[in-house]
Amino acid sequence: WQRYFQTGPNREPLYPLLIAASMKLAGTSGVSYQLVLKFLQFAILFSTQGLCLLILNALGVSALISAAVVLYLGVSPALVNSSLSLYSEIAAYPWVLLLILIHLKGRQKINETIPAPAAGLGLAFGLTAVALCLVKGVFEPIIPLLLFPSLILVFIHRRTNKILARNAAVFTFSAAA
Numbered sequence: 001w002q003r004y005f006q007t008g009p010n011r012e013p014l015y016p017l018l019i020a021a022s023m024k025l026a027g028t029s030g031v032s033y034q035l036v037l038k039f040l041q042f043a044i045l046f047s048t049q050g051l052c053l054l055i056l057n058a059l060g061v062s063a064l065i066s067a068a069v070v071l072y073l074g075v076s077p078a079l080v081n082s083s084l085s086l087y088s089e090i091a092a093y094p095w096v097l098l099l100i101l102i103h104l105k106g107r108q109k110i111n112e113t114i115p116a117p118a119a120g121l122g123l124a125f126g127l128t129a130v131a132l133c134l135v136k137g138v139f140e141p142i143i144p145l146l147l148f149p150s151l152i153l154v155f156i157h158r159r160t161n162k163i164l165a166r167n168a169a170v171f172t173f174s175a176a177a
Contacts, residue, residue: 012133012137014088014091014134015088015091022037022040038084041084055104058101092132096132102121105121106118106121106150109167115170122172122174123174147176153168
C-alpha cells in the first residue's frame with residue numbers, strides 16, 4: 001500500500017486483491033485458482049443483478065420490466081464474458097450500481113427536513129466512489145460530475161427552499177469529503 005500511494009495509481013489494487021484472494025482460497029481448498037475466481041466473479045455478477053433490482057424498485061419500475069432487465073443482465077454476452085475473463089470490469093459493476101443507488105437515495109433524502117440522512121448518504125457516496133476508483137481509475141474524473149446536480153440545487157434553491165439547499169449542500173460536501 002505504501003508503494004501504491006507513493007507512485008500514484010498505476011494499477012488499481014482491488015482486482016489484483018480479488019485474484020490474490022482466489023489464489024489463497026484455492027491453496028486451502030485444493031482446486032485451481034481460476035475456478036475459485038470464476039465462482040467469485042459469478043457472485044459479483046449476481047450481486048450486480050441484485051443491485052440493479054434495487055435501483056429499478058427505487059425508481060418505481062414495474063415488476064415485469066424489472067424481471068426482464070435482471071434476467072438480461074444474467075445472460076448478457078458482454079457481462080457473462082467479463083465474468084469469465086481475467087479483467088477488472090466485473091469488479092467495477094457492483095460499485096457503479098451501488099454508487100447510482102446511493103446517489104438516488106441521496107437525492108430522495110435531500111427533500112427531508114433533517115440533514116442527517118443526506119450527510120450519511122453523502123459519506124457513503126464518497127466511500128463508494130473511492131472504492132470504485134480503486135477498481136477502475138478511469139472513474140476518477142467522472143465521479144465529480146455526479147455531484148454537480150446536487151451542487152446546482154444549492155444555488156437554485158438557496159433563497160426559495162432553504163431546507164432543500166442545505167440538505168443538497170450537506171450531501172455534496174459530505175460526499176466530496
